[in-house]
Amino acid sequence: MAKKQTFSVLYWIRRGRNTDNASPLFCRVTITGQRYEIPLNCKIRPQSWNAAAQRSIGKTAADREANRIIEDTAQNIEDTLERIRQKGYVLNVENFRLMYQAQENPYSTIKTLFEYHLILEKKNLSASTIRQYGITCNHLLTFVRLKYHVSDYDITAIDKAFVNQFFAYLQGYQREDKKKLCTNNGALKHIIRLNKLMNIALQNEWVNRNPAASFRIRFNRVEKEYLTEKELQAIQNANIKPHLAIVRDLFMFAVYTGTAYIDIYNLTPANITIGIDRSLWLHYNRQKTETRCAVPLLEPAETIYHHYETYHENQLTRHIFPVPPNQVVNRYLKQIAAAAGIDKEITFHCGRHSRSLF
Known part of the structure; x- marks a missing residue:
């Protein structure tokens, strides 16, 4: 039998040793036995408080101010309940606290904190980095939905246990399908992004601690995959x-030049120049490190470049290659590897690690 849902609001003063003969006023919201206390940031004399009336019966300015704060709080509680109803959220303490605190700080939840970070850093981040922060945010929101049955989560409630459990969730812990969402290194990158966001919240004094800062970051050593000369030749000769x-050409261009996917995507004919040796050179700035690179175009790379002249027509503002999305490229590379009889997990990045063979 389902437990009957209850809701109540109580205003009360915390009596104790008060040197100024005044006690702090609090509001307690109780939802089906779970409490959420709201400090009202004012004090009144205990003899002025009427518990039955839930008001101060004193005549001083402090008493009048306390009653005004109680009325404002009552209205805020009603507004919070209305927003919960409008959004169709479950009425529980977590959702109530989430919606109530959002009135004071528009960036008090996981989702809004990520939105604030995007506003703050959008001009400084690449499209791929922005996408990765979005993935981290989605993982966090899915985690709190499954664990706490809420659509978002109050950042002040994030503690060390939350961070540890989120990392375990990414590793497949307590998931019904036992599916591992990330490798150890992938999960750690999500923790690093959470840590950065919580540091922003700490700097803005939206939280008083960053529980992600003490999480132990320990990446597993990963051996980078590469292809042998024989395997590269098999890819060149594969009937596809x-x-x-097109993807094979892009991959082989990366092999001969050591260029990353995003940098190949950004290449235009303006990046190809004639060096003092009268041969073609590739000049570009690496997007990842912002370092300047100058690479001689070996004959196979030059052949690939000329093969796409009808595509870019030597227009300095056009891309050299018709580059598909990275996910598509990696999917096609698996098909190319299968056609070439190569039993390796090939990604576009393998091209850079195979460059030393030439």
Whole structure:
């Protein structure tokens, strides 16, 4: 039998040793036995408090101010309940606290904190980095939905246990399907992003601690995959469909130049110059490190470049290659590897690690 839902509000003073003969006033919201206390940030004399009337019966300015704060708080509670009803959220302490505190700080939840970070850093972040922060936010929101049955979560309630359990969740702990969402290193990157967001909240004094700061970051050593000369030759000779041939050209260009996916995507004919040796050189700034790179175009890379001249027509503002999305490229590379008879987990990044063979 389902437990009957109850809701009550109580205003009370915390009596104790008060040198100024005044006691702090609090509001307690109780939802089905769970309490949420709201400090009202004012004090009144205990003899002025009428518990039955839930008001101060004194005549001083402090008493009048206390009653005004009680009325404002009551209205805020009603407004919070209305927002919960409008959004169709479950009425529980977590959702109530979340919606109530959002009135005081518009960035008091996980989702709004990530939105604030995007506003703050959007001009300084690449599209791929912004996408990764979005993935971290989605993982966090899914985690709190499954664990706490809420659509968002109050950042002041995040503690060390939350961070540890989130990391375990990413590793597949207590998931019904036992599916591992991330590798150890992938999960740690999500913790690093959470740590950065919580530092922003700490700097703005939205939280009084950053529980993610003490999480132990320990990456597993990963051996980077590469292809042998024989395997690269097999890829070159593989009989594949035209749409896969474009990805093969991009991959081999990365092999001969050591260029990352995003940098190949950004290349235009303006990046190709003639060096003092009268041969073609590739000049570009690496997006990841912002370092300047100058790479001679070996004959195979130059052949690939010229193969796409009808695409870019030597227009300095056009991309050199028709580059598909990174996920598509990696999916096609798996098909190319299968056609070449290569039993390795090949990604576009393997091209950079295979460069030393030439």
